[in-house]
Amino acid sequence: METTLKGQVALVTGGTKGIGKAIADKLSAKGAQVIVTARTAPESNTNGHHFIAADLTVPEHTEVITKEILEKYRRIDIIVNNAGANLSPGGGFNTLSDEDWYKDWELNFLSVVRINKALLPIMLEQKSGSIINISTGAAKQPIWEMTMSYSSAKAALNAYSKALASELGSKGIRVNVVSPGVVKTPLMMDFIENIATSSNITVDKAFQVVMDKVGVPLGRMAEPEEIANIVAFLVSSEAKYVTGTNYSVDGGASPTV
Template sequence: METILKGQVALVTGGTKGIGKAIADKLSSKGAQVVVTARTAPEENLNEHYFIAADLTQPQSAAVIAKEILTKYGKIDIIVNNAGANLSPGGGFDALTDEHWYNDWQLNFLSVVRINKLLLPAMIKQNSGVIINISTGAAKLPIWEMTMSYSSAKAALNAYSKALANELGSKGIRVNVVSPGVVKTPLMMDFIENIANSSNITVDDAFKVVMDKVGVPLGRMAEPDEIASLVAFLVSAEARYITGTNYAVDGGALPTT
């Protein structure tokens, strides 16, 4: 086992499945003590991550998470704000209610702002820390009939992350964004199945619709571990001069650099 993160405490929100679980497992394998959050506890916790139950669409959850981490460990070294999802239906602007917009922004943007605000004082006090905000390629290339409110919340996350990196650089804290494209997760497979059901087409046809919309030169979905590997590098000392950057992990889908 590599121990490049030994002694460090890392928070991974949404860390019990999909990309979040891959990130949590990867950081743990590098020696970090990993804290994960989700609405419900996983059925099994083979890697012994410390679990905190939290629904990040609820504003009070950030305070619960921050208090428990700082009480138990007395510090925080790494924050990976991974929790996020496209909570709204497809169909464009007319299909979206105020509640859809509110829920997407609570989970995908405001929860990140709240968690960072409550944990950053501990990082500033120790003059070190790394924040990775997980965004999406859809923030730069929104699909109007699928991701309108979700994309707008993640675009705000990108701008916020750059501003935060500029503010915190002199305090020894780095902030970067990782923007996955289409990743093979349970959430993505549910999304594709919902498209199939709502459009009365097969799952294979729905998958083709998504891939055609996104346009992936490598021709496949990413595996969660491929996202986790980049995150593990960015939180390590090997990336100590990297901050304020947004990394696309999308198989070449974004048509511009």
């Protein structure tokens, strides 16, 4: 397949570890100049990604990212809105405060809206671009005792992505969603360890609890690189007729096709 991204400029938010790092490394290997954001710099940057320190829950930091991209590259071809996390405590509706809801929606939804709004004028001027919003299988299959506020924010992200794809399709800009299932990342391992601690069970038992709740026919977590492979395809010219679509990468966990 002709999937080179040579000459293209890509932004990957939350791109210093886990799924984001795998995506950034994959796009770089395909030839793109990759910009990554995170609150703190990575311990190593062997692939030479351009790092911008930013907390996406702070609206002003979106302006910092946009200004630096414009000044240094004067274009943006790919946006991968990967930054996100399940920030709230488990236990169901009664354990969630207003602050818990705000935190999940600020990081998992509003930060994406702000990044896209800031950078889309550049894509519109270019008459080209590809946006990937990283969602989750839990947006369609929320686990009430684990992901209630997180799932609701990601479900909103799915609806927003479809609307944005419809608006921008005639302008040469494609918008797609990738929805991972259970992925072996530092955040996921922390999540499982927190379940183990709060439930007074072993980490292995907590892992099995999560897998049983989600139901994964392939019987394992995904590797971050397996998510990156789908993203690299979707932003390439091989997928130039694909927009407004949500790709599940969940080992078969989704009960419907």
